[in-house]
Amino acid sequence: MSSNNGSKKDVLLEVKGLKMYFPITKGIIIQKKIADVKAVDGISFNIKHGETLGLVGESGCGKSTTGRAILQLYRPTAGSVRFEGKELTEMKGETLRRQRREMQMIFQDPYASLNPRLTVGNIVGEPLEVHKLASGKERQERVQELLKLVGLNPYFVNRYPHEFSGGQRQRIGIARSLAVNPKFIVADEPISALDVSIQAQIVNLLEDLQANLGLTYLFIAHDLSMVRHISDRIAVMYLGKLVELTDHITLYEDPLHPYTQALLSAVPIPDPYIEEKRQRIVLEGDVPSPTNPPSGCNFRTRCPRVMDICAEKDPEWKNMGTPENEHWVACHLY
Amino acid sequence: MAAENASLEQLGQEFGQLKGKPRSPMGDAVREFKRNKVAMISVVFILIIATLAVFAPFFTPYGFNVQNTSYARAKPMTPYVITTDKYELCHWKETPMDFGCTVYILGADGLGRDLLSRVIYGSRISLLVAIIGSSVSLIIGTIYGVISGYFGGKTDDIMMRIVDFLWALPVLVIIIIMTVYFKALARAGATGFAGFLIDLDQAMGGLLFMFIAIGALSWLGMARQARGQILSHKKKEYVEAARSIGAGNNRIIFKHLLPNIIGPLLVLESMAIPGYIGLEAFLSFIGLGVNPPTPSWGIMISEGYLGIKSNPHLVLVPGTALTLLTLAFNYMGDGIRDAIDPRIHGR
Ligand SMILES: Nc1ncnc2c1ncn2[C@@H]1O[C@H](COP(=O)(O)OP(=O)(O)O)[C@@H](O)[C@H]1O
Ligand SMILES: [Mg+2]
Numbered sequence: 134m135s136s137n138n139g140s141k142k143d144v145l146l147e148v149k150g151l152k153m154y155f156p157i158t159k160g161i162i163i164q165k166k167i168a169d170v171k172a173v174d175g176i177s178f179n180i181k182h183g184e185t186l187g188l189v190g191e192s193g194c195g196k197s198t199t200g201r202a203i204l205q206l207y208r209p210t211a212g213s214v215r216f217e218g219k220e221l222t223e224m225k226g227e228t229l230r231r232q233r234r235e236m237q238m239i240f241q242d243p244y245a246s247l248n249p250r251l252t253v254g255n256i257v258g259e260p261l262e263v264h265k266l267a268s269g270k271e272r273q274e275r276v277q278e279l280l281k282l283v284g285l286n287p288y289f290v291n292r293y294p295h296e297f298s299g300g301q302r303q304r305i306g307i308a309r310s311l312a313v314n315p316k317f318i319v320a321d322e323p324i325s326a327l328d329v330s331i332q333a334q335i336v337n338l339l340e341d342l343q344a345n346l347g348l349t350y351l352f353i354a355h356d357l358s359m360v361r362h363i364s365d366r367i368a369v370m371y372l373g374k375l376v377e378l379t380d381h382i383t384l385y386e387d388p389l390h391p392y393t394q395a396l397l398s399a400v401p402i403p404d405p406y407i408e409e410k411r412q413r414i415v416l417e418g419d420v421p422s423p424t425n426p427p428s429g430c431n432f433r434t435r436c437p438r439v440m441d442i443c444a445e446k447d448p449e450w451k452n453m454g455t456p457e458n459e460h461w462v463a464c465h466l467y
Numbered sequence: 468m469a470a471e472n473a474s475l476e477q478l479g480q481e482f483g484q485l486k487g488k489p490r491s492p493m494g495d496a497v498r499e500f501k502r503n504k505v506a507m508i509s510v511v512f513i514l515i516i517a518t519l520a521v522f523a524p525f526f527t528p529y530g531f532n533v534q535n536t537s538y539a540r541a542k543p544m545t546p547y548v549i550t551t552d553k554y555e556l557c558h559w560k561e562t563p564m565d566f567g568c569t570v571y572i573l574g575a576d577g578l579g580r581d582l583l584s585r586v587i588y589g590s591r592i593s594l595l596v597a598i599i600g601s602s603v604s605l606i607i608g609t610i611y612g613v614i615s616g617y618f619g620g621k622t623d624d625i626m627m628r629i630v631d632f633l634w635a636l637p638v639l640v641i642i643i644i645m646t647v648y649f650k651a652l653a654r655a656g657a658t659g660f661a662g663f664l665i666d667l668d669q670a671m672g673g674l675l676f677m678f679i680a681i682g683a684l685s686w687l688g689m690a691r692q693a694r695g696q697i698l699s700h701k702k703k704e705y706v707e708a709a710r711s712i713g714a715g716n717n718r719i720i721f722k723h724l725l726p727n728i729i730g731p732l733l734v735l736e737s738m739a740i741p742g743y744i745g746l747e748a749f750l751s752f753i754g755l756g757v758n759p760p761t762p763s764w765g766i767m768i769s770e771g772y773l774g775i776k777s778n779p780h781l782v783l784v785p786g787t788a789l790t791l792l793t794l795a796f797n798y799m800g801d802g803i804r805d806a807i808d809p810r811i812h813g814r
Contacts (some may be wrong), residue, residue, distance in 0.1 A: 164621075235711060242704055245703050245705060247725050250723075252491075259712060264713060306708070315634070
């Protein structure tokens with residue numbers, strides 16, 4: 134399996150052959166493994182310093198698992214995750230704990246991701262406490278600074294999460310992730326639980342923060358319309374595997390993989406004339422179970438352009454673009 | 468300073484304001500509870516009983532063991548030989564029963580012991596059992612359940628199979644057999660560890676075996692509940708968030724999980740207290756609990772029930788006390804549940 138070329142220098146994160154299987158076991162005390170949920174099944178990509186990589190796919194295709202496996206919240210079954218050249222999958226204990234200062238996560242559900250028993254000040258200040266970065270008055274001031282940074286009233290430190298709206302809570306979560314000055318943030322569908330009117334505000338905030346703090350994002354979303362504006366490059370995922378990866382302009386103008394084409398056809402176009410004429414590709418059937426994925430190309434059961442070879446061979450992950458403008462795709466059509 | 472405040476206020480306008488004071492989930496629950504009249508009355512009732520129990524010597528007209536057989540089975544509120552001039556001399560602390568100014572407010576038992584005094588002293592046993600039962604089950608049950616649920620896997624499997632096993636045992640029957648056996652040993656005179664246990668039990672007025680019984684029975688349910696709560700919370704994103712910022716197991720358990728699961732556990736515990744009180748009364752009733760002459764409501768009922776037809780008050784007095792205290796704990800438990808519940812189910 135080949136990986137993205139791109140000059141090694143500006144690569145922040147390098148993922149190679151990442152697999153995350155969850156065993157399904159049977160029996161009590163003496164357990165037997167009967168199958169695996171292949172949530173992530175061998176994916177490779179790079180993220181460069183200061184860029185945003187969008188990761189898109191239907192729900193259940195393994196996006197969150199990818200994010201968590203990168204951050205070592207789940208320990209990957211196989212593959213390598215290198216962060217600034219350091220192998221994360223081999224880190225343990227205190228080393229890993231210290232490494233967490235560099236990489237943070239923003240969660241999907243702004244209601245479940247904040248401990249209802251803690252004040253906003255304690256939530257945002259916890260990373261400072263855990264890593265002993267600031268205490269007492271200094272911590273208080275830093276927390277207020279962080280709240281201002283994400284557009285919240287610094288007077289809110291003594292409030293509890295349930296007093297806030299979804300958008301405000303998401304800002305609290307963002308402030309928490311920024312407390313340790315991370316370089317890299319996995320944003321796991323940070324806007325899908327929010328009202329449409331709030332979504333743009335949060336995306337703008339994330340963009341501002343990226344510009345001011347030089348952050349690198351892995352931005353996860355379940356449809357292409359959400360990642361369009363914020364992403365530099367976009368990776369499309371289906372059933373634990375990447376099917377296509379290229380820069381955001383190429384992906385929208387020249388999608389190669391039938392699955393990407395289907396996803397794109399579902400994105401509304403703001404021009405009523407084109408909107409009326411465009412063809413929707415409706416995918417038949419359901420996403421197969423990740424416990425028992427189809428042989429060969431795992432999209433073949435729903436692919437409108439399926440061929441005989443698709444059942445027999447895994448499609449190769451190859452670059453259809455140029456070394457400068459990479460366009461990776463895994464499909465037997467190419 | 469003033470300028471800084473002004474700019475902060477400005478910020479406030481920019482960023483939006485929140486009304487009122489900060490509302491902590493705990494504060495909300497307390498406020499909710501205080502609004503519940505029945506629960507508050509129950510708490511006051513329990514506090515009164517607790518005060519009576521602690522300061523029993525000050526509130527009881529007589530010692531629980533002072534007998535005056537000529538007044539055996541006296542009916543409630545029967546004044547005995549009250550004369551005006553003697554009444555002047557009466558002071559309830561210094562007056563023994565034969566001074567002539569005696570009023571058995573709730574009557575007297577078969578040995579002429581004042582029932583009011585005995586029922587007040589008896590509350591000590593009931594409350595002690597409530598405290599011991601709930602602390603044993605909360606402490607052991609919670610620790611056990613949290614370890615089992617948090618670490619999961621094989622640890623969880625083994626720990627829960629042990630609970631299942633104990634749950635399936637007829638623990639009460641075993642305790643009864645064990646107690647009967649020990650009491651028989653005590654009469655025969657025993658040495659060694661059994662002798663030590665028997666001496667300890669004697670010193671505690673027969674409470675040791677009771678505590679063992681209640682302790683052994685009470686923590687199983689709590690352990691299951693605590694484990695269930697941990698399982699449902701440890702997958703939540705706020706726990707994952709804590710892990711992602713680098714928090715360790717101790718911090719996650721004590722700062723994040725325990726504060727979130729303790730509410731439902733307290734509800735369960737307060738619901739279980741009437742059971743402990745009832746169990747004590749039952750064991751004492753069948754003669755396996757507290758040793759006479761220590762008064763316990765169960766013993767008082769067992770001493771009175773044979774003559775229930777002619778002297779119903781001998782059963783009614785301890786029976787009513789038992790019922791009222793049990794009801795009060797039940798209503799308090801309901802109140803805690805109602806106060807905490809809206810916070811458990813989201814919001
Ligand atoms: N902790 C877990 N244990 C077992 N299966 C899991 C676990 N987490 C996720 N999965 C499974 O892995 C697959 C991918 O899940 P997820 O990464 O959450 O998808 P997405 O974020 O794309 O919606 C799903 O089938 C899900 O059921
Ligand atoms: Mg997800």
